[in-house]
Every structure is written in structure tokens, then in C-alpha cells.
Amino acid sequence: MCKDRAMSGGAGGRHRVVVLVRDGVLPMELGIVHQLFGRARSAAGEPLYEVVSCGVAAGPVRTDADFQVHVAAGLEALEGAGTVVVPASHELDERCPGAGPVPAALVAAHRRGARVASICTGAFVLAAAGLLEGRRAATHWLSADRFTAMFPSVDLDPAVLYADEGDVLTSAGEAAGIDLCLHVIRRDHGAAVAGDVARRTVVPPHREGGQAQFIARPVAAPQEASTGPAREWALERLDEPLTLAEMAARASMSVRTFTRRFRQEAGVSPAVWLARQRVERARQLLEETDLPVERVAERSGLGTAASLRARLQAAVGVSPSAYRATFRGSGSGPAPGPGPGSGSGAGRPAG
Structure with missing residues (x-):
């Protein structure tokens, strides 16, 4: 990413993340952004981001629950944003995502150098603003058909957790919003800072954007063995030439059964998982x-x-020496550049 996109913004030189809240916002998605970016710290313990919320106008905003949130600023808050995050509002996104002043405000913020990201069906708003034209994108898998019908010029991948197009990022449901936020923190400040945020929040430190959104069988049934212990065993021996047969033996499974169950639980093959x-x-x-x-x-x-x-x-997208020069012990500083773009439930999307 460009340095000005990564580090422009808030008080004390901190990167300013503005969460754009609209009527019907999903509270969890609003909280995700504040929780994760708000916990990112430098090696000296200083906050790395300033996180604020805004609405179309200052004042109360309805959520999709039985309470409101109050935002202190309107769209003018986007003028100082380094990153703008658009959480989902299901009642608006799939019906009229281009209505009102929000799309134009997002375009203006992006032109000023802000990075723009969405969670779940917030991608409809970015698409309506033209920010996803010709780009790869993600949204909740339950909304994929409608999205494709409305925005045929967007390269929607209905399976992935998130898609990174550098200055525009999109993610699937609520949990994928966590993955996207951690991915952005890793891009900006490295794996150690993102890992610390993940530990504090008690979530997995990293899931690749290309991992499948919907894994048909994410955990083993009580009577069935899981590949989890084998994965833990492998993580302690990454410097060894591990084989599929060894991992299967740790799980007391045949190679064929282990491979099938591993993909069901992790969403990728054992070889891809090990490489990552x-x-x-x-x-x-x-x-x-x-x-x-x-x-x-x-x-x-x-x-x-x-x-x-x-x-x-x-x-x-960088060499080991460049990566180390950027992230070694600093806990701050923009990433040298994004890697290649990578970007459940039933009924209405869960966000």
C-alpha cells in the first residue's frame, strides 16, 4: 500500500479509522472495528490507530437490534480518514445501496487517499459508489447472486473470506470482518502486532482471505476424531520435513480420511495449510x-x-530484508506493499 494511504489521519500521527454507521447497522460489525483497531499497540505500548464512528449526520442511528447508537459526527468525519470501514445494513444494502449521500462521500474520501473497506453486504455500497468496478470483491455468500445481478462488472468471488485490492478491501460475514481487520493491521504493522491484537481478543491470529467462507463441517462430531491435535503437533515441528502420513498417524486416521476431514475442518488441504x-x-x-x-x-x-x-x-510482495526493515521491533510503520489480492448460516446473512 502507499504510505499516505496507510498512515494518514488522526491525532498524534495515528492512523485514523472512520466507521461509517447507517440505519440498521449490525452492532457486532461496528464493535469489531473499534475492538480490533483500538487494541493495536506499538512496541512502546502506544495506540497505533484512532477509531471514530460517523453517520450520515450526527445523532442517534438505529441498529438491527432493539437499541440505538449515538454518533458524534456526520459525513464530514471522512475528510480526515486514513481508512473508512462500511459495516452492513441489510435493510439498505440490497435494496438501494446507491441512495443518499454515502456513495459520493466514499468516492471523495477515496480520492483524497483514504483506504476503503466493507464488511458483509457493505460491499453493495462500495459497488454502488463505483469503487469495485473491475475489481475483485467479496460479500456474504447468501447475497452473492443478488450482488452479481446488480453489479455484473465487479469480479465477485462468492467463496472467499475477504478480497484485498490494495486501497479497496471487502469481506464476507461478521467473522470474516474480524479476519479483514486483522489482515489490515498485519499489512500496516506486521504479524507481531496483529498477533497481539488477536491474542487479546481471543480469536485466531490469521486466516487467509482465500479460505472458504462456508465449511460444511467445521468441527468434528463428538464421536469422531478431529485433526486439531495433529495441527497443533505440526505447528511445534514446522522446521521438520513433515509428511501427510505422519500427520494422519497423529490423528489415528488413514491418509485418505485425514485429508478429507482436514479439508472439512480447516477449509484447505494439509499441504496448503502447512505452507501457509x-x-x-x-x-x-x-x-x-x-x-x-x-x-x-x-x-x-x-x-x-x-x-x-x-x-x-x-x-x-517483498523480500525478507525489506520485510524485516519495515517491521523489525518497530510495531509501527506502513507495510511495504500489499500481497496478491485474496481476498454461514441460513436465511438472511449474518453480516
Whole structure:
């Protein structure tokens, strides 16, 4: 991402995140943004973001629950935003997302250099504003058909958790909003800061945007074994040449059963999961240690420095040295650039 997009905004040089609240907003989605960005801290313990909410106008805003929220500012708050986040409002998004002053305000903020993101059906508003034209996008899978019919020029991926197009990001339901916020924090400040936020919030530190939104069988039935213990075992041995047969044996399953159940529970194959975990371990080591690149490659299980460079370049678009220079021990500073774009329930989307 560009430095001005990453770091423009609020008080004390902090990046200013503005949450645009509309009638019918989902309270959880509003809270997600404040909770996650509000907990991001530098190595010195200083807040890295200033998070504020605004509405179309200052005053009370209805939620989709039995209470209101009060916002102190109207759309003028977008003028100082480094990032604008649009949570879902189901009663508005799929009917008339282009109505009112919101789309024009989002376009103006984006032109001033703000990064714009949406959670769930908030993507309808970004699309109505023209910000997703020709871009890859995500929204809740239950709303995918309607979205595609309304915005055929948007490259909607109905399966992924989130899509990162650099200065415009979109995500699926409420839980995917958590993933998107953590992804943005990782982009801005590295895996260590995002991991700390995740630990404080007691959520998984990282799920790839390309992971499937809807996993048919996310947990094993009580009478069935899970692949979870095998994943924990593998995480402690990423520097070893782990095989599928070894992981299956840890779960007391045949390779075929283990592979099927692993995909059901994790959403990806064991090989893809292992590769992602090794890249994440390498990022952690680059941020938190002074180990040479060769040792980082060995300890993360990526083998050689050349392999580490290739994998990190594919994941985040930079070399190990550039990644370390940006994130090593600083807890702040813009990311050197986004990686490649990557971006349940029944009835009405859960947000």
C-alpha cells in the first residue's frame, strides 16, 4: 500500500479509522472495528490507530437490534480518514445501496487517499459508489447472486473470506470482518502486532482471505476424531520435513480420511495449510529475531533462503530484508506493499 494511504489521519500521527454507521447497522460489525483497531499497540505500548464512528449526520442511528447508537459526527468525519470501514445494513444494502449521500462521500474520501473497506453486504455500497468496478470483491455468500445481478462488472468471488485490492478491501460475514481487520493491521504493522491484537481478543491470529467462507463441517462430531491435535503437533515441528502420513498417524486416521476431514475442518488441504503456517512462522522470526535469512528459512521449514524469498514475495510482495526493515521491533510503520489480492448460516446473512 502507499504510505499516505496507510498512515494518514488522526491525532498524534495515528492512523485514523472512520466507521461509517447507517440505519440498521449490525452492532457486532461496528464493535469489531473499534475492538480490533483500538487494541493495536506499538512496541512502546502506544495506540497505533484512532477509531471514530460517523453517520450520515450526527445523532442517534438505529441498529438491527432493539437499541440505538449515538454518533458524534456526520459525513464530514471522512475528510480526515486514513481508512473508512462500511459495516452492513441489510435493510439498505440490497435494496438501494446507491441512495443518499454515502456513495459520493466514499468516492471523495477515496480520492483524497483514504483506504476503503466493507464488511458483509457493505460491499453493495462500495459497488454502488463505483469503487469495485473491475475489481475483485467479496460479500456474504447468501447475497452473492443478488450482488452479481446488480453489479455484473465487479469480479465477485462468492467463496472467499475477504478480497484485498490494495486501497479497496471487502469481506464476507461478521467473522470474516474480524479476519479483514486483522489482515489490515498485519499489512500496516506486521504479524507481531496483529498477533497481539488477536491474542487479546481471543480469536485466531490469521486466516487467509482465500479460505472458504462456508465449511460444511467445521468441527468434528463428538464421536469422531478431529485433526486439531495433529495441527497443533505440526505447528511445534514446522522446521521438520513433515509428511501427510505422519500427520494422519497423529490423528489415528488413514491418509485418505485425514485429508478429507482436514479439508472439512480447516477449509484447505494439509499441504496448503502447512505452507501457509511456515510463511507465517518466517514472518514472525523476521520481525522478532535477528536470525540470518538462511536460519529463518531453516527454522520455519522453508528450507533455503531462496525458497523463503520466493514464498514471502508471493505472500506479501517483498523480500525478507525489506520485510524485516519495515517491521523489525518497530510495531509501527506502513507495510511495504500489499500481497496478491485474496481476498454461514441460513436465511438472511449474518453480516
